[in-house]
Amino acid sequence: MATHPTHAGRALVIALALTAATATSAAALTVTLQPSSQDAFIMQNKPNRIAGAGPNNTRVRVQGSPPGTQVWRGLMQFNLSPIPTGAIVNSAVVELFQGSVANAPPPLVHGLHRINVSWLQSAVKWNNQPGAAVSPSVTTNVIGGQGPRTFDVTADVQNFVNACTIDHGWMIKSQTETGAGVNNDDVNYISKEENKPADLPKRPKLTVTYTPPPCITNADCADASACTINERCVMGACVVDALNCDDGDPCSDDICDCTIGCINAPICNDGFTCTTDHCDPSTLECTYTFNNSVCNGDCS
Numbered sequence: 001m002a003t004h005p006t007h008a009g010r011a012l013v014i015a016l017a018l019t020a021a022t023a024t025s026a027a028a029l030t031v032t033l034q035p036s037s038q039d040a041f042i043m044q045n046k047p048n049r050i051a052g053a054g055p056n057n058t059r060v061r062v063q064g065s066p067p068g069t070q071v072w073r074g075l076m077q078f079n080l081s082p083i084p085t086g087a088i089v090n091s092a093v094v095e096l097f098q099g100s101v102a103n104a105p106p107p108l109v110h111g112l113h114r115i116n117v118s119w120l121q122s123a124v125k126w127n128n129q130p131g132a133a134v135s136p137s138v139t140t141n142v143i144g145g146q147g148p149r150t151f152d153v154t155a156d157v158q159n160f161v162n163a164c165t166i167d168h169g170w171m172i173k174s175q176t177e178t179g180a181g182v183n184n185d186d187v188n189y190i191s192k193e194e195n196k197p198a199d200l201p202k203r204p205k206l207t208v209t210y211t212p213p214p215c216i217t218n219a220d221c222a223d224a225s226a227c228t229i230n231e232r233c234v235m236g237a238c239v240v241d242a243l244n245c246d247d248g249d250p251c252s253d254d255i256c257d258c259t260i261g262c263i264n265a266p267i268c269n270d271g272f273t274c275t276t277d278h279c280d281p282s283t284l285e286c287t288y289t290f291n292n293s294v295c296n297g298d299c300s
Contacts (some may be wrong), residue, residue, distance in 0.1 A: 026237035028090055028211045033202035035137060035192035037079040037128035038121040038169075038255055042129050044071040052121030053267035055195065055284040059188035060204075061171065062110055068178035075115065075124060075192050077169025078206045079256055081227035083161050083269025084238040086213035092157035094170075096149050096189040097202035098142060107143055108185055112151050113120065119168065122253050122265040132171040139175060142187055148202075149189075157208055164225050164258035212237040228263040251279035 040052025041061045053057070053058050063072035076094075083089075094112065113132040124130070138151045153170075160167035173191070176182050190202045214236055215221050221238035223229040228240040245254040245262035252264040268279040268286035274295035275288040 005191055016136045021252070023208040026212050026214060026235075028209055030207065030209045031082050032205060032207050033078045033080070033082070034205040035194075036076050036169075036206070038191075038253065039074065039076040039191045039204060040119075040121040040124050041072055041074045042124060042126040045069055046125050047126035048271045050123060050125050050269055050271045052124055053193075053265075053269070054286055055193060058089065058191055058194045060096075060191045060195075061186060061188045062172050062174055063184055063186045064108075064174040064177045064182040065184060065242075066178065066180070066182050070184060071174075071177045072186070073129070074172035075119060075121070075130075075169065076172060076204055077115075077167070078204075079227065079242065080157065080160055080164065080167060080208075081225060081242040081256060081258070081290050082240065083208060083210055084212050084221060084240045085161060085164070085223040086238070088211040088213075089154055089158040089161055089162050090209045090211060091093070092152070092154045092206065094153050095205045095207070096151070096172075097199075098149050098187060099190045099199075099202070100146065100186065100188045100227065107141035108187065109139050110142050110187070111139040111175050112153060112156075112171055113173055114139065114156060115168040115171050116169060118257060119158040120253070120255065120265050122267055122269050123271070125271050130168065130171075132173075136173070136175065137170070153206075157206075161210070164227070167258070212239065214238075225258040227256040227258045250284060 039060050043049055060074040061072045062074050065071045082194050113136050116131045119130045137156050138153060140148060140149050140151055192198055192203050194200060195201050215233035215238045218232045223231055227243045229243050230241040232239055243256055246258045247254060247264045252266055255263045257263055268277040270277060270288045274291060276291050280285045
């Protein structure tokens with residue numbers, strides 16, 4: 001004999017259907033992340049130089065070298081924690097502002113290569129640089145003049161949002177780093193440390209348009225990231241807040257790693273064990289005092 005749903009049963013079905021419809025019809029949102037959470041550059045000819053943190057590192061430099069002895073590479077990462085895990089990334093574009101005129105005849109080609117392991121701008125140098133993908137995720141032509149250069153990183157950002165543990169940002173490389181026809185084509189991009197008011201809008205920027213994941217309860221929005229708090233369901237869509245890592249110390253970088261949370265690394269680090277590194281909190285200037293008692297054989 002055929003059975004018929006009760007009024008209560010029909011009401012429950014209708015309620016669930018309405019809830020599901022609400023949960024799946026969330027409007028796309030756009031978030032602009034500026035500046036980057038960290039950026040740096042590394043120099044083959046100065047393999048122990050740290051050029052990421054501090055007030056004087058206002059440029060990220062990329063360079064090819066004919067003999068392959070003076071290659072420079074940039075590194076960059078953005079904090080994606082404002083975007084809920086499981087969101088659908090509709091578009092993601094990195095914009096870097098080229099602050100110098102390229103020496104080589106245009107066009108040079110620069111690419112963003114996904115970095116495979118974690119790094120810190122206050123510690124990265126050529127001799128400890130993180131591994132990166134051999135092939136670029138995206139390339140763009142770097143013409144002779146100044147101006148913004150854009151990189152479509154939609155696929156990468158979708159992967160990063162799906163699993164924050166693989167998000168280590170990108171290495172910026174010339175696609176012809178060595179060999180015939182390459183000269184010392186030093187190109188710089190304005191970095192997050194830029195402090196000139198007119199250039200603040202030119203700092204690294206990542207614009208992401210995404211559709212938040214649907215939800216019914218706050219529990220549906222729980223994630224494993226140590227960089228998000230207050231995960232909640234708002235009108236059928238997941239919303240999260242980014243963890244504030246500001247420790248109030250101007251002499252430290254405030255960076256969040258989704259596996260461990262806040263990292264507050266000192267901005268003054270010359271990469272040598274035989275110096276005592278000091279930061280002036282008023283000027284952010286770094287001084288390095290030689291200390292033979294802590295030398296570990298790396299200061300010849």
